[in-house]
Amino acid sequence: MRWSQAFIPTIKEAPADATSVSHLLLMRGGFIRRIGAGIYEYLPLGLRVLHKVQSIVRAEMDRAGALEVLMPALLPADYFRETGRWDVFGDNLLRLKDRKGGDYHLGPTHEEIITDMVRREIRSYRDLPRNLYQIQTKYRDEPRPRGGLLRCREFTMKDAYSFDVDEAGALASYEKMRVAYTRIFDRMGLAYRLVQADSGSMGGSTSAEFQVLVQSGEDFLAACDSCDYAANLEVAESRAPADQPAATATPPLSKVATPNVGTIAEVSAFLKAPPDRFLKSLLYLAGGEIVMAVVRGDHELNEIKLARALGVSEVALANEEQILKATGARTGFAGPVGFKGKVVVDRAAALVHAGITGANEGDFHIIDVEHTRDYQAEVRDIRSVAEGDGCPRxxxxxxxxxxxIEAGHIFVLGTHYSAKMKACYLDDKGAEHPIVMGCYGIGVSRLVATTIEQFNDTDGMLWPMSIAPYQVHVVGVGQDAAVVDACNKLVAELEQRGVEVLFDDRVERPGVKFKDADLIGIPLRVTIGAKGLASGGIELKPRTERDSKKAEIVPVDRAAEVIAERVRAMLTT
Ligand SMILES: [Zn+2]
Known part of the structure; x- marks a missing residue:
């Protein structure tokens, strides 16, 4: 492709609404344009990348034995009404009416539609297992679309659904998808972690997220530096603290005045004691009861873990009035000693010797506190993990x-949809059972943006070879006849070898061409100038994360061969 005939409207200025690097660079590079809140057009370069991501996803789904279908984006309301999601989705669902007044919506996901397809067509255990997938445009009326392709109202997803006779079959289907997803993200060259999601909200079923590691990501995760343990920060665990010998030397507890100092930092400075000696005591409302949760002063309490430890669905911080009523003191002076209610203490806090905590009396703290000697509490893991904690695995x-950034999600659905919608099969004795389902999503358009969030520098994008809009960017320097001839010859030879080439043939200063080349980030750049040609060489420079500064001179007569070989090598690593 010649730049002069292409449609690559690069822009110098950052769009005012760009809130992420990928949004900024995709706009500046002329890959996408916005036509409404969370609604984007793909220009030729953007569409080439989107198609390449789709073909990797498609190839790996096919390899895993999944079968491609295509369901409509425009959906009659009946199906979501059948499962109650017409109401559950609330304002996130883009609804519309047809000319006869019938209710419709644009599909945000297709569990109901695929379950309907399967209940109509599948009767027998002999028809199972099946895995059906589609690559489809999805719609979600996001309250705050942002980040360009990261969070849109119209986006492209790959969604797959597996159908099995039992839980064991569903787990085998899930495992196949886990392997397929690993291959997809590996082929794109992404650094990612497979993260166990909070299975609590899924009713205890198997579920995991593929998180692409980027500094700008919205999700936080903890991952081991030595094994493959990774979990959302909300549910991540750490190795249990080693048992410590019981303190025998701790003097009996005593009360000290701490006038007008309530926060850990203030009391820590006032008493000249490190925060890890403090027993931070927080009051929560859990299932109608006031409960005290105690963590070490340098640790963060994790409300999800606390709720789980208490066997309730959620906990809420007590307000000032409730704290006063429960402890007799204002906020900042609560402590487990003498507290007349349930106390849960974190594993690490329970091991603190000569601890310091609130006295349940305004302007007073208690020092030299020992767990079990001075207060009783249930010992549980109720804190968030922190960098450097021991791996639990x-x-x-x-x-x-x-x-x-969450790029993919796999989970076993069980019979949630099949039972509600009566998608059943007959076993070999003629008995009817609901089909056991799994569902597997990849945000295809989001992956375009996520890749750029991971691979960029101050000059622009750094596309992995496997999804780059073109593989080689040929830049001719000057309008010398010899240069133009050499460029045309090399481009023709590369194209003959099946290499995808973008040839910048514009009558522009070299500086403009190089700036645009850096911006759009095609992974191999070839520069042909009169000076190099005179000595028989052209310059080859990778624009990749690892070695974007390393240029080499390649002999003109072997250039096509060397470059084609380099493209092949970069496709497989
Ligand atoms: Zn580990």
Whole structure:
């Protein structure tokens, strides 16, 4: 493709509404344009990338034995009404009426539609297992669309649904998808972690997220530096703290005046004691009861873990009035000693010796507190993990905290939809059972943006070879006849070898061409100039994360061969 005939409207200025690097660069590089809140057009370069992501996803789904279908985006309301999601989705559903007044919506996901397809067509255990997928435009009326392709109201998803006779079959289908997803993200060259999601909300079924590691990610996860343990920060665990010998030397507790100092930092400075000696005591409302949760002063309480430890669905921080009523003191002076209610203490806090905590009396703290000697509490893991904590799965690893973007999600649905919608099969004795389902999503258009969130520098995008809009960017320097001839010859030879080439043939200053080349980030750049040609060489420079600064000179007569070989090598690593 010649730039002069292409449609690559690059822009210098950052769009005012760009809130993420990928949004900024995709706009500047002329890959996408916005036509409404969370609604984007793909220009030729953007569409080439989208298609390449789709073909990797399609190839790996096919390899895993899934069968491609295409369901409509425009859906009659009946199906979502059948499962109650017509109401559950609320304002997130884009609804419309047809000329006869019938209710319709644009599909945000297709569980109901695929379940309907299967209940009509599948009767017998002999028809199972099946895995059906589609690559389809989805709609969600996001309250705050942002980040360009990261969170849109119209987006492209790959959604797959597996159908099995039993839970064991569903788990085998799930495992196949896990492998397929791993291959997809590996082929795109992404750094990612497979993260166990909070299975609580899924009713205890198997579920995991593929999180692409990027600094700008909205999700936080903790991952081991030595094994494959990774979990959302909300549910991540750490290795249990080692038992410590009981303190025998701690003097009996005593009360000290701490006038007008309530926060850990203030009391810590006032008493000249480190925060890890403090027993931070927080009051929560859990299932109608006031409960005290105690963590070490340098640790963060995790409300999800606390709720789980208490066997309730959620906990809420007590208000000032409730705290006063429960402890007799204002906020900042609560403590477990003498507290007349349930106390849950974190594993690490329970091991604190000569601890310091609130006295349940305004302007007073208690020092030299020992768990069990001075207060009784249930010992549980109720704190959020922190960078450097020991891995709960292996003996030697420690946890690192990352930010990530969810790029894929796999889970076993069980019979939630099939039971509601009566999608059943007959077993070999003629008995009827609901089909056991799994569902597997990949945000295809979001992956375009996520890749750029991971691979970029101050000059622009750094596309992995596998999804780059073109593989090689040929830049001719000057309008010298010899240069133009050499460019045309090399481009023709590369195209003959099946290499995708973008040839910048514009009558522009080299600086403009190089800036645009850096911006759109095609992974191999070839520069042909009169000076190099005179000595028989052209310059080859990778624009990749690892070696975007390393240029080499390749002999003109072998250039096509060398470049084609380099493209092949970069496709497989
Ligand atoms: Zn580990």
């Amino acid at each position: 292996c003996a030697k690893g420690s946890l690192k905290v990352y930010r990530g």
